[in-house]
Amino acid sequence: MKLTDKNIEELYIFTRQHYVEHYDVQTELVDHLANDIEAICDKNPNLSFEQARDISFKKFGVFGFMDVVEQKSKQVGKRYRKVLWDIFKEWFQLPKLATTLSLIFLFYTLLRLPSIGVYFYYTIIGIYLIYFFTRCRILIVKHKRKVKETGKNWLLEDIIFKLASSNFLILFSNMFNIFRLSELLQKMQYAFLVAVFLVLLLLVGYITLVVIPNKSEKLLEEQYPEYKLV
Structure with missing residues (x-):
């Protein structure tokens, strides 16, 4: 599955909804999510974009993107x-x-x-x-x-x-x-x-x-x- 421009824009919105305010951190997360979603959909073609996205997001754990944001802030x-x-x-x-x-x-x-x-x-x-x-x-x-x-x-x-x-x-x-x-x-x-x-x-x-x-x-x-x- 190849994500569309609309899917990518939705991922940017998704990261902002989960309290990622900085564009560079959003871009890094969107790139990671997009690659992971494509891999998930290749293995499970019946999944929708939203379902694959949620599966990928759960991999970040209970605190979601907060750990990534904290690490980037320190860096x-x-x-x-x-x-x-x-x-x-x-x-x-x-x-x-x-x-x-x-x-x-x-x-x-x-x-x-x-x-x-x-x-x-x-x-x-x-x-x-x-x-x-x-x-x-x-x-x-x-x-x-x-x-x-x-x-x-x-x-x-x-x-x-x-x-x-x-x-x-x-x-x-x-x-x-x-x-x-x-x-x-x-x-x-x-x-x-x-x-x-x-x-x-x-x-x-x-x-x-x-x-x-x-x-x-x-x-x-x-x-x-x-x-x-x-």
């Missing part, structure tokens, strides 16, 4: 973290290392000034929060618009934009500890550690909110060869 999440780490390391290698060290030295110098050190710390955190929130809003709107226009939500793209946004929630939930960190400035020997913390915070924010989202098209094409055809 793609690992890919995202590797990209993040590779870009982060660049800031501690020449020529970007010079910029990183310059920022640490500048922050350290300003934090050590008795009259403005604490105010500078609060100003940097405040500016960071405002920019973080604004940028997150822009990314969320951009992602939702793209999904609506294309009708396709790719797992890696979802991770890129959602993790960037979730970082804001993580930061906001730790604001009490971050503001308490300013107490260390009362002991000037900790000013260097605070300066390093601020620079690392800025780097992670810049990479997750600007660099990786701007590279999302390239990353998607590398992850999904079929992305260029969509």
